[in-house]
Amino acid sequence: MIENIRKYSGLIMVVLVVSALAFILGDYNRSSRALDGGHGVIRVAGRTYDEKDFRNLGQNSYKLSMTLAQYDLGFRQFLMGLAFDPTGADPSEKLFTSRIIVRGAKEEFGIYPGDEEITHYLRNMPLFTGPTEQFNAEAYNNFIERQLGQLGMTEKDLRELVSDLLVTQKLNEIVGSGLTADRDSAAKNLALQNQKISGEVAKLDLTPFEAKIEPTEDEIKKYWESTRDAFTTEPKRKFTYVIATPEAANEVKNDTTPESIADATAPDEVKKAAAKKKEEEKAKAAAEAAEDRRKKQLAIDKLVDDFLFNLEEQKGVGFEDLAKANKWEVKTSEFFSKTSPPKDLDVTLRSSSRRGKAVDELFLIRETSDAFSKFSEAIAIGENQWLVARLDGEEVSRPKTYEEARAEARAQYISEKAAEALKTAANEAVTKIKTLMTAGKSFADAAKEAGIAETKAFTSIASTYRPDGATEPQNLFEASHNVDPGSIADVIMESDRAFILYVAKREVVRDDIAAAKVDAEIKARTNENETYAFVSWISARVEAAKVELLYKR
Numbered sequence: 001m002i003e004n005i006r007k008y009s010g011l012i013m014v015v016l017v018v019s020a021l022a023f024i025l026g027d028y029n030r031s032s033r034a035l036d037g038g039h040g041v042i043r044v045a046g047r048t049y050d051e052k053d054f055r056n057l058g059q060n061s062y063k064l065s066m067t068l069a070q071y072d073l074g075f076r077q078f079l080m081g082l083a084f085d086p087t088g089a090d091p092s093e094k095l096f097t098s099r100i101i102v103r104g105a106k107e108e109f110g111i112y113p114g115d116e117e118i119t120h121y122l123r124n125m126p127l128f129t130g131p132t133e134q135f136n137a138e139a140y141n142n143f144i145e146r147q148l149g150q151l152g153m154t155e156k157d158l159r160e161l162v163s164d165l166l167v168t169q170k171l172n173e174i175v176g177s178g179l180t181a182d183r184d185s186a187a188k189n190l191a192l193q194n195q196k197i198s199g200e201v202a203k204l205d206l207t208p209f210e211a212k213i214e215p216t217e218d219e220i221k222k223y224w225e226s227t228r229d230a231f232t233t234e235p236k237r238k239f240t241y242v243i244a245t246p247e248a249a250n251e252v253k254n255d256t257t258p259e260s261i262a263d264a265t266a267p268d269e270v271k272k273a274a275a276k277k278k279e280e281e282k283a284k285a286a287a288e289a290a291e292d293r294r295k296k297q298l299a300i301d302k303l304v305d306d307f308l309f310n311l312e313e314q315k316g317v318g319f320e321d322l323a324k325a326n327k328w329e330v331k332t333s334e335f336f337s338k339t340s341p342p343k344d345l346d347v348t349l350r351s352s353s354r355r356g357k358a359v360d361e362l363f364l365i366r367e368t369s370d371a372f373s374k375f376s377e378a379i380a381i382g383e384n385q386w387l388v389a390r391l392d393g394e395e396v397s398r399p400k401t402y403e404e405a406r407a408e409a410r411a412q413y414i415s416e417k418a419a420e421a422l423k424t425a426a427n428e429a430v431t432k433i434k435t436l437m438t439a440g441k442s443f444a445d446a447a448k449e450a451g452i453a454e455t456k457a458f459t460s461i462a463s464t465y466r467p468d469g470a471t472e473p474q475n476l477f478e479a480s481h482n483v484d485p486g487s488i489a490d491v492i493m494e495s496d497r498a499f500i501l502y503v504a505k506r507e508v509v510r511d512d513i514a515a516a517k518v519d520a521e522i523k524a525r526t527n528e529n530e531t532y533a534f535v536s537w538i539s540a541r542v543e544a545a546k547v548e549l550l551y552k553r
Helices: 018-034 051-069 073-082 091-109 115-123 137-150 155-175 183-193 207-211 217-230 268-313 319-325 358-362 402-438 443-449 476-480 514-544
Strands: 040-044 047-050 195-205 236-244 379-381 385-395 455-461 492-494 497-508
Touching: 040 051, 040 091, 047 051, 051 073, 051 091, 051 137, 051 155, 073 091, 073 155, 073 514, 091 155, 091 514, 115 155, 137 155, 155 514, 195 402, 195 443, 195 476, 207 402, 217 402, 236 268, 236 319, 268 319, 268 385, 358 379, 358 385, 402 443, 402 492, 402 497, 443 455, 443 497, 455 476, 476 497
Parallel strands: none
Antiparallel strands: 040 047, 195 455, 195 497, 236 385, 379 385, 492 497
């Protein structure tokens, strides 16, 4: 592991926190470098907090919570309630402010988690339990020593974080009390989901409508003028960078020596003994090669670690000299956009906890007054390499001229007009199909007479049904589960096609555990209502606290 690196990327969260947080991570990782000395850096509800408070309760706790959220639902909900901000604000700042408010609410509501309650929560976290779901003291101690140590935190900080989580859970119940979901509504919704549906769909494609649209130059220009803000150039960046690769490890060589006559004619016992010896030698060689690879990986990890440490000590000066001292090739790119990077920056990230490519990380760099902010962290790429880059310049996005935007504006104009024509044609077809079916025609025949040749029947589909993407709408069950039998649903519009949906039959399937499912649904909806209420409550408290940032990014 790289141990001295001072900046860590956040881990991409599961479905709850969405891609907005991933964008912010690149910024807040560097914001700590804008905090100078021990003076106040943030003011909440009239009280000023210094850099140490902010890093411990905000930035470092956010990184720690993101790690724990990979394994624990409670921490995912904790972050959702206290750190997530739909406006795109720095989640570490939001978490800091929210924790200050939560701690004030302890006294207001009399919520004080005890040591036993905190210990119980920690001992039952999946991260610290094995396959038998028993607490693993070694895993816990390793986490305290390594993960917390790297963040400059202690076990006491972790326990305080869990304490705030438990307070938040209790506040969630208090603030959202009385918001129980309606049982009748839950039962009806489950009944709608628990049915089988049969019917037919007719499909209209967008392509024929696009082919009919030939906009004039004047129409294209007028469209561009009315939507010119939508046509901008991609921002471009230029980097100087190094890619550090460990020395080649000793690999196991295959034994290609042909079998001798003596070996071939030897007794079976001798052959078995020879084969066993050969396998043992092969296993030993493989273990030695693996150990050699491990040592060389650790060596390059330390080299990169020291490189960044020295670079930070020198306030970003001497990047090229430090790299050359390690015999690393220094490369400088031309200006490029995120969608067209150089080949060696268009590589997949190695870390299993993050997705994307190296170029994605580079475009997260936010330069501040701190000279070191223009450098990336050590980015794990490929099988065993590290990338470190310096931002040398940026061409910001700007509105495109008409000449630059014309082709794009023309294509978008055609797409929009074609979509309008497609929807109009589909609605007109629905009217004609209904009239023909009233006269006794089948849906397929009526659709054909209305000019739609492509129809498809579906039979007894349930909520678990996966539509055929080529011939059926993606929301087939959802669009049909509330439509009266013998009726046609509203036109289903997709990006490049429209569907007309006819529901022939709906059958409610008997469910022996329906009551239990309704209970589970009510519990889930009640929890959801409580969460909405808590998020609203904490947001109002944050706004009332009049948060002030006392440092400049």
